Amino acid sequence: MAPKSVVIVGGSVSGLLQGLQLKRQGSKVIVLEQDPSQDRHNHESGVSIGPTVVSLLEKYDATGRPAAIPSQFLSVAWRKWLRVMNMTWPHNMSNWGCLYLILRANFDGMKSETVPNPPGPRDGDGEVEYRPGKRVTGLSYDKTKSVVHVQFVDVVSGEAGSVSSDVVIAADGVHSTVRKLLQVPTRRDYAGYIGWRGTVPERLLSKATIAFFSNRLNFTVLKGTYFISYFIPTESGQVEPGKRLINWVWYYAVEEGCAEMTSIFTDVNGKRHPHTVPRGLVNPDVWAQQVARFLPQMIAPLAEVVTQTPKPFVTKIDRAYRPRLDLSID
Template sequence: MTAAFASHSRRWAYYGRPNIMNTKGTIQLTSWGLLISILHANFDGLASPACPKPPLAAEGDGSAVYLSGKRVTALQCTKESITVSYTDTHTNEQESIEAELVIGADGVHSTVRRLANAPFTERYAGYIAWRGTIPENLVSQETVQYFSDHLSLQFSKRTYLVCYIIPTETGNFEPGKRLLNWVWYYNVAEDSPEMKDIFTDINNEQHHNTVPRGLVRQEVWERCRAAVLPRISAPFQELLQKTSSPFVTKIRDVICTSASFCDGRVVLVGDAFTTLRPHIGVATEQAAFHSNTLEAVYRGEKTPEAWGLEVRRFAQRIILINKIVAELLGQCSLCLNRSCPMPYLLSNLSFNKYKVDVLYFH
């Protein structure tokens, strides 16, 4: 089945001018929900509206059991095995399971990372990300046409937005049924009154990292977007004006100095190991890199130490690129013109053979 759109160019907008330049660069655009449904169909045989007929299991395929509603509370390593202790969130009972290998793929706020006492640093990047999606049929045809077949970027003073079209979670690619997905990077000082105000939800509860969709206070959203609307082009104005229920997340750098523990039997992968800023869309790249290279460890072709060094070097390189991009894009209100190298740098970034060139909504 179709998994993504192919976009072959980037459109650049500057203040009220919607089309400063176009640059070439192919990228695949999809949605998390659709991607997860495809993976479940292929690895678990799980049917869904997106994949109603998953492929049949092949001879030699393994099996997977998902234990949902379990909160891991402890890891105990011995020479023979690893004991994973957890609490059943439905019954509050304490349970445990023996494992030969534990992979911490539990994201930005990884429990496995904490329980393994992984050394890491965490820093606020200096800005937050407003995010939203809008069904195509809720915006004008002119705006749909503007965003079609492009990854579009809008620059203003010390801020920028990105928008692209994605399929629905059920795999609908039909024009008029698709979604416009956007991200807006917004500068706000850490621990400032404005930060506290933005991250206080409709129930007056303070959130540490994310205010989910449906909980953002309408007056906060209206005030933030009102400040930027006069400084952006008409298609991006319509995006923000037609979005009634965004969500907002703090952007952080989380960097581990070690990826494996207990003689390589506890490992961290993806965002649990290093959380990358989203500017260049390499979180999936990192997860794919970890998965593909980790296989060599358990085939005896590479030591856990060598693998750990490899993934640390990869993460450090992407962290540096992200910081450079963030700084350059933050200054683009001063430098974005036809001689500026930034659009061409972004259009020609390349990484390694494990590249997954998919931008996704999360």
Template sequence: MTTFPKSVVIVGGSIAGLLHGVFLKRHGSDVTILEQDHSAIRSSHNAGICYGPSVQEFLRLYDDTNIQSCQAGVITKLAYRQNIWSRDTDIARHLTSWGVLYRILRANFDGLSSEAVSAPPAPRAGDGKANYWSGKKVTSLLKTDYGLLVGFVGDDGREESCTADLVIGADGLHSTVRSLVQAPVVKEYSGYVSWRGSVCEVDVSVETASYFQDRTVLGLLKRTYIVCYIIPPDSASLVPGTRLINWTARHIHTNTVPSGLVCDEVWKEHLAEMLPLVPPHFTELFLKTKNPFVTKVNDALCSQAVFLDGQVLLVGDALATFRPHFALATEHAARHCLGLGRVWRGEMALGLWEKESLNYATKIWLGSRVMGAGLLRGWAEFLLIAWKYVVLFARSKLGT
């Protein structure tokens, strides 16, 4: 019977890495997370995320903080151009912020105290050891007679190493682990970016705050769309008035600009282009955003997830990075985590986990491209990618 690995190094200390870290710790593995970012606690930039049943199941089984992690979205409302009310749908999402989920997972993994979790839970009986090392850039990966030797460099430039039975690459779109094992991957820039920002509820009018209450609002424009929803701040507060109205607007563009570095003139030009096209509640939201930022929308897809005889695995965005239209990145990572649990309990072969993970990733990768093309790129690209998706779906049904 397959068992859980005794020692694990996880490269990448974001959501995917922490999901796997908490999961393995709870099953007795000694886990070390190597995170390249030098900060002891990562900055969230008030980024919003949503999650589905796999994350819900994970938190039910392994979260001991008793912190409410999300703002449940009752409906998704579609607004077309300047029309305030258009159409309601039955689509409901669990909405939260990256910062809140990160802090909950850190509290469970290594006992980090934060504004969200001031009293982290004690370890469970049978938990393995957990280390979260910041400022560690992985540089090498070598298979030896004693396990896998992971080399890394600290902020001080000193070269270090550690050994493990298993290495998990959870280090995102630009994965170092993926490069070290020479994983076959397709990476592409979509040709568009996400303008992003957030505004506290108390900083907008009562009418605007009410408009975004208990719903996700999807504003459809010509080759642009905007998504708005309420999320908790890093303190995890869900008290009305303390929450944030998070917005994302997709737009044809060429580069990434971090929070606080967007030139005022560029932001004003963008506003001049957008404001005449959107409903008044969106207008107020944009005008009261203090630190907007821009992120490039890239994607990546590997055709292999298991390396070095099963001792190296790629998960989350390191295996497949989706364009964000379906908002499935966190759910994707949780699926990998729970699926690997079936492998280590002897319920599934590792090869079958890899096959299922790749099939799911390919469908979402193509599906997100179809949606992005339909909303932003025009009919020609939409029809081409939609045809590829249909062919893929047919082949998966036929088992080819």
């Protein structure tokens, strides 16, 4: 039986997946999201969704919008060899922004270019609320009423508030406030490599390159580095051939604190970023040097995709560790 009331801390994709499922099961759901913006899109980033998420969307999504592009194969290129391995590997590749907007349309009826006419509630749906700009500051358990009180502050106005529920779900990511409040020991380390990332509109690419990347997840292995690339929907939900995006990630080893790391994470305005240089701020000279170094190793389809990418960005890859604990709130 679903709980009568739930507070979800974190309003990104994982929190919304939980929220939609609970809403459909009749729970009253409040999502507290720290980001004050009303819509958290502009994430042209690929994400693979597994069978559990596909099943959840098939059961609970009422928008009728496809959230992913299916692929049937996994292929590997090595240096200049186009196909050194090819195997059947059905999977579904999505766009973070597209998936988020579909979930928001289902959860709280938010309109967007992706879903301009959100579906109304179904019979049996619980009441829901999405509250942006709310940073959780405390948790306490009321034993007499068997409810959890969640304290928060509005990040814009500074006004404090609280909500109570039968269940609280922490879906606020690796920097989780809830984990800190519950003193869950978590360690986050740099993994030793970064991810150059980008997307390319399909219309900018040749027919040969489109055919090479179609219907598959592609690994391309170069000397000491590798790429993953695949088709994804646009943020507005376009999945038709000719309107899609190719998403790619370039995993590249860099020593923490070295001169190369400093150069990569210093943007076009001279600002040093600790974790991510956003799209549009990457120093074009640094990017040009990175591409020129490896371009001679690349197969022609990958070279075309990389050189046609309008606005790459770069982020550090981290590893997070935490023990498995049973926790209680006093």
